[in-house]
Amino acid sequence: MKRLLTATALLLASTGLASAEGVLQLYNWGNYTSPELLEKFKAETGITVTVTDYDANDTALAKIRAGGHGFDLVVPSANYIPIFRDEGLIAELDHSRLANIGNIDPQWVDVAWDPGRKFSIPWQWGSTGIVVNTKVYGGDINTSAVFLDVPDELKGKINVTPEMNDIVNLAIWYVGGEACTEDTEVLKKARDALIAAKPDWLSMDYGATERMSNNDWAASVYWNGAAMRIRLANPDVAYGYPREGYPLFMDSVALLKDAQNVDEAYKFLDFIMLPENAAMISSFARYANGIKGSEEFMPEDMKTAPEVVVPEEFKAAGHFLPTCSPKAQEYMTAIWTELQK
Known part of the structure; x- marks a missing residue:
């Protein structure tokens, strides 16, 4: 889910990418892959990783479904891993x-979306919340009312990131429902809250970091x-x-069923499970990872950061999104389509 700005990596030809010894094609969220990590991997293995x-x-998902993409590894969020798996798009990993x-x-091994980690390796995990400039608004920021019942100080000044699953489920929770609900009364309330709030939004865009x-x-x-990266640049x-x-989300790396550089992919997967390397991933994007022992290699400012260490009083409110049923997905897509108009 998360994370994620404009594309910064090399974009490759649409005709597909030929396999070649010493190369690896990683398909990942934007601004989410540490260049330092890739340099270290190349220095130790001789393998060049190209990120799209x-x-x-x-x-x-649409790109992988279409085929002919040429990628070896992809980094879906937790609720999408079962979709990739069930559609036969990713390969079961050989743990040997x-x-x-x-x-x-x-705690990240027998996860609901991939029990036993048969298909994926942890990349990073975190949450979706509300980022606010406290010089502009000094009220309660621990509520979705910030974007669903926009305070006067923020009207015309707030952005809503265009992530359907996050935004629609935030609205569903706000009106008292459960994630991926099929309850049409709850969905109508969530839809009405979003439609009513939209005129007070400035935009629906990525790029909040900048x-x-x-x-x-x-x-x-x-x-x-x-949000942590923003605060480091703007303390307000x-x-x-x-x-x-x-x-809550956890993005995990999966080996694509049609990967052409399989040996290189396994070397990369093993590499990112070393604690010092997992810490490099976190140090760049500022999210926690799922590798034990990585904490000692993490930057000091992440060990107590309020964006990384969830305050006790708000822990119970965080939920991993389930993989929605087709009907729930259909309802959410209808709400999202209307919201985009």
């Missing part, structure tokens, strides 16, 4: 080729790691955890 960016799970598989923190750092926007629904910014409910 995407901005949404649905974008990645992953010497560092035991470094996955036990625009909030520069005071172009006063608030945004965004991701916690990016704070991150809020909606008490009505907010999404």
